Amino acid sequence: MTTIFHIKNMVCDRCKMIVSQSLQEIGVSPISVELGVITVDSKVSLDQEQLRIVLERDGFELIVDKNEVIVEKIKSNLIDFVDPEIKHRDINVSTFLSEVMNRDYSVLSKLFSKMEDISIEKYIINLKIEKVKELIQMNVLSFSEIAYSMGYKSSSHLARQFKTVTELSMSEYKGMRQPQRKSLDQII
Structure with missing residues (x-):
């Protein structure tokens, strides 16, 4: 079993490295660290308050709100979408997001606009x-x-x-x- 934590403001490989180092500091070896998401073994004892403190020190935030998690996933996927090294140019953004998020684009778009006060476009x-x-x-x-x-x-x-x-x-x-x-x- 694993436990997944969602992290705000992780936007690059350097961010992943910093979060990994921060976890090591508090004695946690993550299973994986991806943009906006860390996965740890559920057998590992992890104090959420300690995690929150170490993340905030480095400019990140622990996300607990379900809608915030979705918005951060949208942002991470859009960062990948615009990266010239990763070719998603053959599909439009609505198709891309619907596929990677496994949700209807109109729902994602409305939530994103509501929470961020800007359209996805x-x-x-x-x-x-x-x-x-x-x-x-x-x-x-x-x-x-x-x-x-x-x-x-x-x-x-x-x-x-x-x-x-x-x-x-x-x-x-x-x-x-x-x-x-x-x-x-x-x-x-």
Whole structure:
């Protein structure tokens, strides 16, 4: 038997590493650590208050509300969806989320919008723009290559969306001395 804990603000592999180290500090060897989820052997004695304290110290939160768990799962899956390394481009987001969450998209969408005060579609756009900012800063791909890697049909579509969200052109952003980016757990 296993016990599953849901964690808020886990958005990257580094987050998984930090949570794993935090668990080790309190003497717990997890079975698995995934984005937003840790699984431990149910035979392991784990003080939830101690877990909450160690997680909060590192900027994470233990989630107990059922709806919050669903929203965090949606966020984790959407982070995967927009990752240019993981190709989900052949299906739309509603199909993707319905399949990975095993729930009707309209239910997921309504819950997400209610709890986060933003639609899933706008959240995805914000995720993509933050990823585009990262790719611009890396200075390895052209704007057209960035657009293609992020699943845009054209670089002009990306450029318009980037300008709408950031109020800067991609060239202006690239020329900034101190580019402004948000961590993925701060996007809303």
